[in-house]
Amino acid sequence: MRFVGMSVVAGVLVTAGMAPVVALAGVSATHTITVLDSLPGYLGIEQLSQKSNIYATQDDGTPVLLASFYDQNRVEVESDAISQFVKDAAVSGEDPRFFEHNGIDIQGTLRAVVSNTFSDSLRGGSSITQQYVKNVLVQKCEVIAEQEQSDLCYTAATEITAERKLREMRFAIAVEKKYDKADILRQYLNITGFGGTVYGIEAAANHYFNTTAAAVTLPQAASLVAIVNNPRKFQLDIPDSVTNGAANDYAANKMRRDYILGEMLAEEKISAAQYEAAVATVIAPVITAPSTGCATAGANAYFCDYVVHALQTDPTFGEDEETRLLNFRRGGYDVYTTLDLDLQGAAVTTMNENVPKISDAGDVGAVISSVQVGTGRVLAMTQNKDYSQDPAVLNSGTNYSAINYNTDRAAGGSSGFRPGSTYKVFTLAEWLSEGHSLNERVDSERTSHWGAFQDSCRGTQRYPGWNPRNDSLNQNRSNYSALESTINSYNTGYLGMAKELDLCGIRKTAEAFDVHRADGNPLRQGASSVLGTNEIAPLTMAVAFAGIANDGVTCSPVVVDRIVAADGTELPVPESECSASVEPVVSGAMAYAMQRVMSEGTARSSYYRTSPRVPMIGKTGTTGGAADTWMSGASTEVATVAGVVSVTGSLDQRSMYFDSGYAATARHRMWPDVMSVANAKYGGDDFADGSPSALRTRRTSN
Incomplete structure (x- = not known):
């Protein structure tokens, strides 16, 4: 079956040399693949999943990063922000005929067909455009919230079959019909993975070399592009791995890097002198782990956490909290706090x-x-x-x-x-709103209990045996004024004021100042609440x-x-x-x-x-x-x-x-x-x- 499948691909490629779209249409009946007149929307060159940032701002307007959030550590950049070294390394190492073919590298894929017909895997031969298509299909799967559906989608996007290869080819031709080569190369470099959660050339340059995609050197560019071929094997933050060599020599990456440099020399993208200097350069990554989540905000972490909660309630980011946070983590937003x-x-x-x-x-x-x-x-x-x-x-x-x-x-x-006596200010507000004076005195001494309190919401309230006093025994007079009770925080003075007010009215006044219980329950309005017993x-x-x-x-x-x-x-x-x-x-x-x-x-x-x-x-x-x-x-x-x-x-x-x-x-x-x-x-x-x-x-x- 593998031989038959690959033979079909070979036949398609021979025909594709003359007319790629006709070739794919010719096998559609056998493999239930149809050629669309228009490119599927999710394969368009659109915004990719990017990290979002939360900032504070200095007085001079300079932003200060508090934390970043991402599913994929990516910063999408335009073509002019990517070094020509990177572009040439990608084309030379991954798809030397990129600027010549119509989305399918016929020569490269025919060689892959021959070498894979009797092997255990389907590998090699994919053009940059096909790799872009595969990345988009995988990205499409990763944004599916339901895990089972996401897994099925991922399997379909990565399974080793001739049908999947033909689907990628068909989409690659459609992509090339709609977009120019420069756009495809730019988006390929933005979407591709560079190991772990690092995606895109800008994030890769920062993560591995603490620089930008525009500023990477020739050997750095070749090392980064080398990772794309096999991120697990060639990534640079596992120097003592079995595949990457010991003693921090990054042997695996160096071998692939030097191959790419050789291809760049053969394609006349660099000079012999540049090649010699680059292959002699020791690989010296400067791993710069990106911040993620509020824990990286240090002393500002609790404020950051509150910002995240605020964003989760913001309909700007979606219909519900889960969707909002997911969109925020993927949307590339800059939030200035x-x-x-x-x-x-x-x-x-x-x-x-x-x-x-x-x-x-x-x-x-x-x-x-x-x-x-x-x-x-x-x-x-x-x-x-x-x-x-x-x-x-x-x-x-x-x-x-x-x-x-x-x-x-x-x-x-x-x-x-419990805020204690700081809560008394709401009784003071109700006292003054009801027309009482700061100099008005109240009966502020009880020897047994405080008797009845008026409550228009629940009816008259009594608290037998409840007899709170002031903080000091010598502060228990019978006629404190509202002003004295406020200055010295006399409990008995405020209870005397509350007896002349409505407990329900005091609660409503507190609510008018946006005061509410932290647990979401209604404010308690008993007499003890005057002294600050609600948890706020x-x-x-x-x-x-x-x-x-x-x-x-x-x-x-x-x-x-x-x-x-x-x-x-x-x-x-x-x-x-x-x-x-x-x-x-x-x-x-x-x-x-x-x-x-x-x-x-x-x-x-x-x-x-x-x-x-x-x-x-x-x-x-x-x-x-x-x-x-x-x-x-x-x-x-x-x-x-x-x-x-x-x-x-x-x-x-x-x-x-x-x-x-x-x-x-x-x-x-x-x-x-x-x-x-x-x-x-x-x-x-x-x-x-x-x-x-x-x-x-x-x-x-x-």
């Missing part, structure tokens, strides 16, 4: 200086998130763990984590943390504080400024959605009280460590037993949240020490470091209505 490298650098540095990755006291976590006021652009994001998604790496030490503590479960795997993502709290600083207008977080496709066109990016959370007169009164928190209240340590100082608002938070400690605040330009948390269990930070000092005060060392850079870079203005005249707000009609 919102990350501010100056703020991020300050956040990473202060995190490393103040919170260890591992603590003998327990599972300690720490976070910093910064957001630009008025735009929602995420400027910084870091935590005290090394990032990895590799199970083996994660099991190697507790310094690694795949979970982004800064974000929601849906965008990083975290269930959030730190980034969510940064967004809310930015909303307060933005005259009560909250803008949802965004991490992408620009997306540029492989063809240079710009794609639409997810935009921040801004909405009024409270009226400006309310946010102005909030800002007045929260500035007092900074200058004379619980956030004094952060305020006086910040330099330069601009007008700033803030609020601290400490959960029960000092398990979690927070510092949240903002200027009119940047909002930052810094916290140290108990990832598992419940730590007492007041009895814990780090090298930098008390664990409970690490927040007051980290937050100023970040905001000092933010203030120096972005400045800050006075807050609206931030004066004593705004102590009273108008009463709203119900």
